[in-house]
Amino acid sequence: MSTQAHPNATELDLSDVLQALSDPVRRSIVAKLAREGGEVPCGGFDLTISKSTRTYHFRILRDAGLIAQREEGNRKLNTLLRDDVDARFPGLLQAVLGE
């Protein structure tokens, strides 16, 4: 089991975060994670895109500090870093997700 690198809360960059959220597929991933509130495996998203494109989108989200990913067996589990993002950019996820 290993957790893959993502920026700390204090290192979150608004340009990276907005860039990551500017894509509708990535917003749908973030929205599902926000709804579920816990870990969701990569295969748990209803995405009609290739595996490599899916991997790319998850990497953009992780590099921006929006999600954490950890490997467990042959699965990759995703969590929304909601507290970090909310602390750094209050109201942003709420506005983007239309909550």
Place this chain on the structure above:
Amino acid sequence: MSTQAHPNATELDLSDVLQALSDPVRRSIVAKLAREGGEVPCGGFDLTISKSTRTYHFRILRDAGLIAQREEGNRKLNTLLRDDVDARFPGLLQAVLGE
């Protein structure tokens, strides 16, 4: 005097808006327009970039529906379409601008 085309409030696309706001130069333009609250000529922004790059950034903001531009003599005047953006995506500009 002419006003250049920008999307109507109902046509605003979240992906386009977030993409436009993901650039720090464009955010600085939006932040100044938000502070001033009225029309600001293109030359009124303290931007250390070439005229063509500046024109490009203003076009991205206009195409996303964040600003309106109108020509008056040899000046181009910019206005933040705050009401439209706030109505369509409540809290977004506030969160992005850290207000």
